[in-house]
Amino acid sequence: MIEINGLSKSFGDNVVLDDVSFTVREGGTLALFGPSGTGKSVLLKHIIGLIEPDEGDVVVDGVSITNANRRQLNQVRQRVGYVFQGSALFDSLSVGENIQLGMDVDGCRLKKKECEERVAECLKLVNLHESVAGLYPIELSGGMQKRVAIARAFAGHQNYLLYDEPTTGLDPENAFIITNLIEHLSEELGVTSIMVTHDLDNAFLVADRIALLYEGKIRFKGPVEEFRESEDPIVRRFVSPSVETIHAA
Amino acid sequence: MTENDRQRPAGTGNFIARIPAAVGGSIITVLRHSAGLTLLTFQVVLAIARPPRYYRALMTQMYDMGIGSIPVVVLVAALAGAVTSQQSGYQFTGTVPIWVIGSVVAASVLTELGPLVTALVLVGRIGARIGAELGTMVVTEQVDALRAVGRDPVEQLVVPRVLAGTLMLPPLVVLADFVGIAAGLFGALLTLPITSAEFIYGVRTYFHDFALWFGLIKAAVFGATITFIGCYVGLRATGGAEGVGRTTTSVVVSGTVAIMFWDAVLARLLKAFG
Ligand SMILES: Nc1ncnc2c1ncn2[C@@H]1O[C@H](COP(=O)(O)OP(=O)(O)OP(=O)(O)O)[C@@H](O)[C@H]1O
Ligand SMILES: [Mg+2]
Numbered sequence: 001m002i003e004i005n006g007l008s009k010s011f012g013d014n015v016v017l018d019d020v021s022f023t024v025r026e027g028g029t030l031a032l033f034g035p036s037g038t039g040k041s042v043l044l045k046h047i048i049g050l051i052e053p054d055e056g057d058v059v060v061d062g063v064s065i066t067n068a069n070r071r072q073l074n075q076v077r078q079r080v081g082y083v084f085q086g087s088a089l090f091d092s093l094s095v096g097e098n099i100q101l102g103m104d105v106d107g108c109r110l111k112k113k114e115c116e117e118r119v120a121e122c123l124k125l126v127n128l129h130e131s132v133a134g135l136y137p138i139e140l141s142g143g144m145q146k147r148v149a150i151a152r153a154f155a156g157h158q159n160y161l162l163y164d165e166p167t168t169g170l171d172p173e174n175a176f177i178i179t180n181l182i183e184h185l186s187e188e189l190g191v192t193s194i195m196v197t198h199d200l201d202n203a204f205l206v207a208d209r210i211a212l213l214y215e216g217k218i219r220f221k222g223p224v225e226e227f228r229e230s231e232d233p234i235v236r237r238f239v240s241p242s243v244e245t246i247h248a249a
Numbered sequence: 250m251t252e253n254d255r256q257r258p259a260g261t262g263n264f265i266a267r268i269p270a271a272v273g274g275s276i277i278t279v280l281r282h283s284a285g286l287t288l289l290t291f292q293v294v295l296a297i298a299r300p301p302r303y304y305r306a307l308m309t310q311m312y313d314m315g316i317g318s319i320p321v322v323v324l325v326a327a328l329a330g331a332v333t334s335q336q337s338g339y340q341f342t343g344t345v346p347i348w349v350i351g352s353v354v355a356a357s358v359l360t361e362l363g364p365l366v367t368a369l370v371l372v373g374r375i376g377a378r379i380g381a382e383l384g385t386m387v388v389t390e391q392v393d394a395l396r397a398v399g400r401d402p403v404e405q406l407v408v409p410r411v412l413a414g415t416l417m418l419p420p421l422v423v424l425a426d427f428v429g430i431a432a433g434l435f436g437a438l439l440t441l442p443i444t445s446a447e448f449i450y451g452v453r454t455y456f457h458d459f460a461l462w463f464g465l466i467k468a469a470v471f472g473a474t475i476t477f478i479g480c481y482v483g484l485r486a487t488g489g490a491e492g493v494g495r496t497t498t499s500v501v502v503s504g505t506v507a508i509m510f511w512d513a514v515l516a517r518l519l520k521a522f523g
Binding site for chain 1: 391395399400
């Protein structure tokens with residue numbers, strides 16, 4: 001379970017998060033929406049302690065991230081896969097080595113052959129050919145890098161996955177494949193996930209709950225149906241942006 | 250910040266009034282960096298105790314810093330040795346026995362030029378590159394990604410580089426010493442009325458183990474300093490390409506100053522022990 005309790009964060013005068021709280025239950029998938037620049041990525045980074053909050057706390061699997069020591073934090077991080085918005089692949093390592101880094105602390109504790117098999121398997125799941133393993137990130141397109149980043153995040157059978165815009169920059173077919181993969185990981189393997197996205201249609205397919213971050217606060221949290229039918233003008237602007245809804249808000 | 254603050258011109262009128270704040274600000278900056286450097290030192294020392302994790306990266310770095318630096322070190326050491334022998338030749342001819350030139354070249358190359366020139370060249374070659382490399386990794390979130398997969402960036406990035414620098418500078422300095430003295434000999438033979446036997450006699454007369462050891466200790470300290478500063482500054486990079494650019498400049502400037510500082514401090518120690 002991921003619990004976010006009264007999280008606040010400012011950068012100088014810029015208040016990004018203001019008393020944000022929600023929980024993601026075991027095995028649940030939360031889609032996090034919000035306008036560009038509201039702090040979705042900042043929120044996600046708090047969950048694995050890449051950013052320290054000004055106030056509040058994040059608890060993952062019962063471990064308080066703000067009070068965790070280095071060792072506990074690394075243990076949590078190994079159970080949480082993180083897909084960065086900009087992919088953040090290690091450009092001095094090949095695609096295969098990038099994915100192996102996500103597998104376990106020592107890169108790959110398995111035998112070399114099993115390791116390569118797992119890399120090939122992960123690549124296949126994100127619709128990439130296994131020969132891509134030998135390439136370097138610089139040789140890949142943005143969308144391919146994104147998919148490698150996703151493969152790196154789940155390669156170690158992580159229990160938690162945090163996706164920062166996993167389908168942005170992908171063609172509709174690949175976006176669909178990734179959405180299905182996210183669904184598969186959560187339905188069949190019971191992975192608990194948070195997905196930051198602007199892709200409402202795909203999010204509605206996989207998410208069981210929605211949260212809307214707006215001006216530093218959680219404007220809406222609840223099940224998908226409730227979100228779709230909400231009367232809140234801000235929510236309406238998100239569900240069906242049109243000249244009317246934008247003026248109404 | 251209010252609208253008024255923002256519009257107030259940064260004129261010279263309040264320049265005097267701003268001095269205390271500027272001094273205070275600089276003191277805070279110095280203290281902040283001292284704290285940051287101390288913290289990184291502790292983290293490096295702790296991480297060195299976990300050798301297998303960074304072994305491969307260490308080998309890569311050692312190869313790169315060691316073998317990769319040979320051409321530039323040889324070139325600069327040769328120039329430094331040749332210039333020293335010629336300069337001392339012009340100044341000493343007729344006043345002292347000619348073999349003294351060999352001693353002067355050996356003394357300057359072993360204690361000063363070898364380590365110092367090598368270090369200054371490598372501030373640019375190694376320090377700036379580490380700064381840019383780590384800086385780019387920070388601004389493209391690769392350092393965050395490393396943390397996200399449960400790795401310690403200090404252990405994975407800083408330790409192999411600092412160790413490699415500390416281990417590789419001494420052999421590079423031995424090479425620089427050798428090349429520097431050899432170039433000094435050639436320079437002298439070409440321009441001065443000296444035989445190689447006289448020159449070598451001069452080198453032998455000066456040479457004592459302590460000078461060589463001292464040069465090597467200095468080299469190790471310089472190697473640690475260059476790589477450490479590169480890592481420290483690189484990991485603090487902010488912004489995009491411009492931030493990385495600032496990083497390289499600041500590594501070269503602070504690295505050069507730090508090398509000069511160590512050189513002065515260690516010269517005192519040489520006096521105390523030598
Ligand atoms: N390290 C930082 N230092 C200062 N300000 C920051 C930092 N990181 C983020 N911010 C600020 O926090 C705010 C939220 O940024 P964030 O990247 O979380 O937005 P986002 O919701 O992910 O947007 P997008 O959908 O465009 O990715 C922005 O105003 C940004 O300028
Ligand atoms: Mg973002």
